[in-house]
Amino acid sequence: MKKFDKDRLILAAGGPVLAIAVAMVLTSVVLIASGRNPVQPYTLMIEYAVHSDIQVLIVNQAATYYLAALAVAVGFRMNLFNIGVDGQYRLAAMAAALVGASVELPGPLHILVILLVAVLVGGFWAGIAGILKTTRGVSEVVSTIMLNAIATSIIAYLILPDQFGEQRGNNLTTGEIPESGWFPGLDLGAAGEIYGFTLVAALCGIAYWLVLNRTRFGFDLRATGAGESAAVASGVDAKRMVLTSMLISGAIAGLTGMPVLLGDAHTYSLDFPAGVGFTGITIALLGRNHPLGIAFGALLIAFLDKASATLDYNGYEKEIATIMQGLIVMAVVISYEAVRRYGLRRQQQKVGEELAASGDGGTGTGTGPKTSKEVSA
Template identity: 90%
Template sequence: MKKFDKDRLILAAGGPVLAIVVAVLLTSVVLLASGRNPVQPYALMAEYAMHSDIQVLIVNQAATYYLAALAVAVGFRMNLFNIGVDGQYRLAAMAAALVGASVTLPGPLHILLILVVAMLVGAFWSGIAGILKTTRGVSEVVSTIMLNSIATSLIAYLVLPGQFGEARGNNLTTGQIPESGWFPGIDLGAAGEVYGFTVVAALCGLLYWLVLNRTRFGFDLRATGASDSAATASGVDAKRMVLTSMLISGAVAGLAGMPVLLGDAHTYSLDFPAGVGFTGITIALLGRNHPVGIALGALLIAFLDKASPTLDYNGYEKEIATIMQGLIVMAVVISYESVRRYGLRRQQQKVGEELAAEAAAADGGDGPKNRKEVSA
């Protein structure tokens, strides 16, 4: 039993670890080819990340990445590729900011209203792709990519001063959310403030694990993702599961903008973070759709984002961190395939060992006696 657990641990951790190692090695090769020190950039970023204020920034960034990656992971477990998380997250944040700025309620109710609006808008936008897939067979990859572009244009239109937005200098915003709609943070003094929504993000990860691994719905979702025909034969409505998964994925994507919106910006503007959904895809792949793996992946990518500015101050291009992120994506595919093949070989080896052990046991028992009787 212990041997099985050891093999399972190796297979689970082997892919991400191998991907990171390969990405570091390839980045070092790039540095060497450009005549740079292949080790110093990593040391500089690690030293920079030792400052408490940078650690707070990393944790805050990781909270947003974590929720975006969870949204992608829900789709992955259903064998769906929701590339539209970025559009769903930004549209949901914009709508939630509009509603939050236009009402005044007691604190908990105000925050709850903003969260509900964000989840509903995210679910609605991803649900369009789910309906297209279940009714017309449109690939969710194509539809979510197109919906990203539509969301970008729709947001740009709605934040115009003649619509729902207002001009502030050279920027356009949805207006300031009253303080009753701010999510309380964790004050660490001189280090800064950790978004209070980080705790909610962690709870979402726990809920994700419980639902997928401890409920009938989670079993049906995973079964449908593995084989929709087999799931249908066992009585599961595959189309309903596809639509439900897209709705849940979009709702979680809607929450991805809440750490920044409720913990820092308190408004949606043109400089609101973009590209978070695509980063979430990288993190979900790196974390193998497991909440703990996703958390570690979110911290790693957030570290690369927040520690890379120190490279500029020390004669290195901060794009080195971007190169490393891109190489991680490429290395993930290669490393997971390598680990998968290793797992197959290990299974074949274990089966061979078990068959050999059974044959040896048979030879030591009735086997020789039977051979004597036959020869007699």
């Protein structure tokens, strides 16, 4: 049992650890090639991240990344590639901000309405890709990419002053959400405030794990993702699972903008964070679609984002962190394939050891210890 647990730990952690190590080595090679110190940038970022206010920024950023990665991971477990998380979350955030700024309700109800709008809009936008795939066979990769572009155009149109937007200096916004619609956070004094929605993000991760691993729906989803023909043969409606998975993925994507919207900005504007959905793909891959792995991946990428600010002040380009993120994506593919092959070899070795033990060294004499089946017979 101990040996099994050791192998399982290696297989689970080997891919991400190897990917990060390879990315660090390759980044160091780039630094050496440019005549820079290959170690100092990492030291500077770690020292910078020790400050409590930077740690708060990292945690807040990680909450947003975590939700985006969960949305991507739902699709991955179904063997679907939802590249449209970025468009889904931005469109949902804008719609939620518009509704939140236009209604006056008691605190909890106001927040609930905003969240409901975000979930419905995100699910609706992802559902379009799901319907296209189940009815016309359109690849979700193609449809979600196109839907990202359409979402960007819709947002640009609706936020115009002639439509629902407001002109504030050189920026366009949807108007500020009243304080009753703000999600309370954890005030740490001079260090800042941790978004209260961080707790909701953690609860979403727990719900994700429970649904996938402890419910019949989760089993059907994973089975369909592993082999659609086998799932259909066992009575699973594959098309319904595809559509349902896209709806759930989009609903979670709709929540991705809520930490910033309800905890900080309280409005949607032209400078609202973009590109989060694509970062979520990196984190989901790095975390192997597991909620704990995704959490570590979100914290790592958030650390690289926020701690890289100190590089500018110390003679290094902060794009070093961006290079490292890109190398992590490339290294993930290679490292996971290496770990997969290692796992196959270990399984073959175990089978050989068991056969040798049960067959007296594999000689076929049958004088070795009897198996449980032989005993029961």
